[in-house]
Amino acid sequence: MQRRQIIVVGGGLAGTATALGLAAAGFDTLLAAPKAPEDTRSSAILGRSLAFLAELGVVDALGENKAPLAVMRIVDDLGRLFRAPTVEFKASQVGLSAFGINVLNADLARALEACVASTGNLEVRPLAARGLMLSDERAVVTLEDGTEIGADLVVAADGRRSPMREAAGIGSRQWSYPQTAIVLNVQHGRDHRSVSTEFHTRTGPFTQVPLPGRRSSIVWVEDPKLAELYVDLKPEKLETTIAEKMHWILGDVSIDGPIARYPLGGSRVERMTDARLALVGEAAHAFPPIGAQGLNLGLRDAEALVRLAEESRDDPGSRLMLRRYDAGRRGDVASRTAGVDLLNRSLLMGFLPGQIARSGTLAAMGLLPPLRQFAMREGLVPGAGFVGLPRSLRKWIGGQETGGDRVEEQRHRRN
Structure with missing residues (x-):
């Protein structure tokens, strides 16, 4: 049987960043994941998550493929009796030039891959994991080609329907919202000036986030039936609708690339660890694309796991290390999940x-x-x-x- 210190299962952004971080910390690491399809969405990377990626060289690898987020603005566009004033959160008010960056997920994936390729003790196998056996002494992962590999620690970063989590018998609570997210990128006539604007509407947030140049990503949360009608509009009509939704703050817009739809829902697990197993990213938690929390939460999982594994270098999958990881992440995950859920439901509330x-x-x-x-x-x-x-x-x-x-x-x- 083959053996590695750590096996990371799942090649999404959080999983790849976790594997890269563990390898950079000196662990003999295997990343088991088929190549993921190109993701046309974007992600805002903030705070500690950005620092974690920067320390791994990923931010440098992005080059010019990123846009700073200097101001985050919330606009009450509900049209209700009690209208909140527009609120601007400026990074300069907390001594920063920017809260973070916004980047296309496809560009971030390529930057991660470039860093992985230059890391010596990280092996990538483009194979899915099909089996998992756990004991106090070791974990064994079975890949789809039948190869069995033992490890001190397995990191499940294989998505919200995580086969590794299911194999470990870790329960999860799933829920859905009566909403669909329309996700696309646009070009616009006016400079965004590194300002992201979130319009709170009766169907959910309509969010514009800067991309390099006069481009922005749009996350438009809508009633599912209306979302289906909107994406079927002629491009010219859809562009006008988007500009109207933004109250023309960026002038005329033109669609830049494909349009995707995602039904909104969330999930949370009963625990983030088992014997020799840690959950990271959407294998542990998932919620709507609101408030730039999803990927950031997964990257904070990764950063915490790498740090604790370094502190338990002789046995990175020890019971004590995993207990510390579960306890340390519990509060962050619970507060962000509850906060996003409360904000989203408050927009739908007629009370x-x-x-x-x-x-x-x-x-x-x-x-x-x-x-x-x-x-x-x-x-x-x-x-x-x-x-x-x-x-x-x-x-x-x-x-x-x-x-x-x-x-x-x-x-x-x-x-």
Whole structure:
């Protein structure tokens, strides 16, 4: 039987980043994953997730294929009695030049692949994993060609229907929303100025996120029946509809590439580990593309797992390490899942007290700079709302250091 220290199953963005991080930390790593189809969506990479990718050389490998996110704006477009004021979250208000970057998933996948190719102790096999056996002593993965490989640790990053999770008997709770996301990229007549705008509508968020040049990605959450009608419109009519949805803030738009639709739903597992097994990314949690949390949460899984494996180098799949990983990720996953779910449901809610509460929260953020800054720091790094942003984050995304940064970094690490 063949043997590796760590096997990562699943070649999506989170899985590949996890394998790359483990290999860069010196572990003999195998990435088992068929080549994924090209993904036309984009992802906003923020905070600690961006720092993790930067340390692995992925951000440099992206070159010019990324756009900074300097301002995030929320516009109440619900047309209801209690309308919240427009709120702008500016990275400069927390000492940063940008919150992070937005990048096409296909470009990010290529940058990850380039870094993988230059990493010596990482083997990639374009094969799916078909079997998994776990014990306290070791894990054994069976690939689709029948090869059995033993390992100290298996990382399941094989999606929300994870076969590895199912083989381990880890239960998950699934739910769906009465919504469909229309995802596409557009060119536009005016410069986006590194501003992302999220329009809150009665069917869900309509979000514009900058891409390089005069281009943006669009995530348009809509009623499923209406979504089907919209994607079947003639291109000229759809372009006009999109510009109207954005209130013409970027002028005329033209569709740039294919249009995709995704039914919205979420999932969460009862635990993120088993004997010699850790779950990462959508194998552990999934929710709608709202608030730029999905991939960022998966990358924070990866960063935490790599760090804890380094601290347990003699046995990276030990029971203690996995217990620490599960406990350490529980709060972040629970809070982000609940936050996205609450925001999405609040937009669909016709209940008047709920509308007032939502509008009041946004109004408070707009009027109270300390509350707004707390929300920005917490959105970038869990726990940073209380202790400030770590210096490592400022290093990677162009922040300005202050005299208290070193103290804040030490406090953040202790927490």
